[in-house]
Amino acid sequence: MTATTDPSARLTAVLPTVDHADGCYLFDTDGRDYLDASSGVLNVNIGHRHPAVRAAIHDQLDRVAFVHRTQFANGPAAELTAHLLEIAPSGTAAVEYSNSGSEANECALRLAFAYHDRRGNEGRTAILSEEPSYHGMTAGALSITGMPSKRDRSLRPLIGATDRILVRPRPGNTRATRGDWAEAILRVGAHRIAAIVVEPLGGASSGAAPISRDTLQWLRRETHDEDIVLIGDEVMSGFGRTGDWWAADDAGIAADITTSGKGVTGGYTSLAVSLISERIVDGIGEPLGPIALGHTMSANPLACAAAGAVLGVLTDDDLPGAARRRGADLEEILARIVARNPALFAAHTGRGLMRGLHLVADAPAGTHRRLVGAALAAGLVLCPAGISATTQAILVAPPLTVGPDDLTVLAERFETAVRAIG
Secondary structure (H helix, E strand, C coil): CCCCCCHHHHHHCCCCCEEEEEECEEEECCCCEEEECCHHHHCCCCCECCHHHHHHHHHHHCCCCCCCCCCCCCHHHHHHHHHHHHHCCCCEEEEEEECCHHHHHHHHHHHHHHHHHHCCCCCCCEEEEECCCCCCCCHHHHHCCCCHHHCCHHHHHHHCCCCEEEECCCCCCCCCCHHHHHHHHHHHCHHHEEEEEECCECCCCCCCCECCHHHHHHHHHHHHHCCCEEEEECCCCCCCCCCCCCHHHHHCCCCCEEEECHHHCCCCCCCEEEEEEHHHHHHHCCCCCCCCCCCCCCCCHHHHHHHHHHHHHHHHCCHHHHHHHHHHHHHHHHHHHHHHCCCCEEEEEEECCEEEEEECCCCCCCHHHHHHHHHHHCCEECEEECCCHHHCEEEECCCCCCCHHHHHHHHHHHHHHHHHCC
16 A cells, blocks of 8 residues: 655755744744744734734624624624724725635625626626736636746646736836836736726835836726726735734725735634625625625635634724834834845835845745745744745834834844845
């Protein structure tokens, strides 16, 4: 009989085993501590074991953990929706719930197609997105993802639609410019385009590289004038991480549909949202629920109670403002790291507490992952980023509750990791 090996077992065998966490730190079973400088994967936005969230989860568990949305309404979902509409991008009229950022983007695509169908525009089937980008691992989200490593050739039967067009920046640019987008729209034909999907601040694919304000503002005007649905993927960048509630706030625009997840529950449970503008709601002209994704766990009371507590902390403690202030301190730290290590780092990008360190173009392939491994050994958790050997980067994104002393530890352990890889 042929023995089989569990791939996850091979992976976890080389990783420390977490025992507990508190605030910005994780502790393994050997008693070593790790500063969580990536907030998990940019979802643990208010730190670990926050007392307000723990209390809300325990209280809800003592009441009811689950009801299906077709059988009962539930108070935590109603309260969460009301709070979300208070902080959502301008013009938001409805909230649809799902369980992950991938699903939130699937929901947005379905709503975009429904919007055009109800308006008699069945010929609008093209979706434009960008390379680099990452929009999720479900079939629809993956079909618009501009990250070659995620689009394995074995998945072509699943995601190989010919009307998903990736807009690539010109050589030397990390993000597509206004000219790149205009050229793609002209080539495809605005009358064929259902939606344009864009990350106002890039995530794991681009190392927190921002799209320019001018480009984002032009896309907002162009999509409005051509009746194209603009979808803003803020799964990573939403809920205060950039120093504003939404990364698109920096350009003064609001997408027709804004998707987000991760930070909405702070990593305490699974929940994601699609925030839908009045334009889309009115254009569809019927209840959105049957069109959007309707998973069993969507808007369950326990997840909504956790998210409500997280939003309460974000609002009451003004954590978007804290991200702005601490982000300025982190920017100075990263600028010093780049200046001290010019043979390794070319630049740093990002806003607030969502930052990226970009390696030099001729760094050996895999250097970013070696650095992440060295950082873990030094007690610092980071995320690798980039879509190729020439776009290697490191995401640095501690919780929005990070303090000055924590940032000092971050700087010291990062330098230790840099020295370790030579």
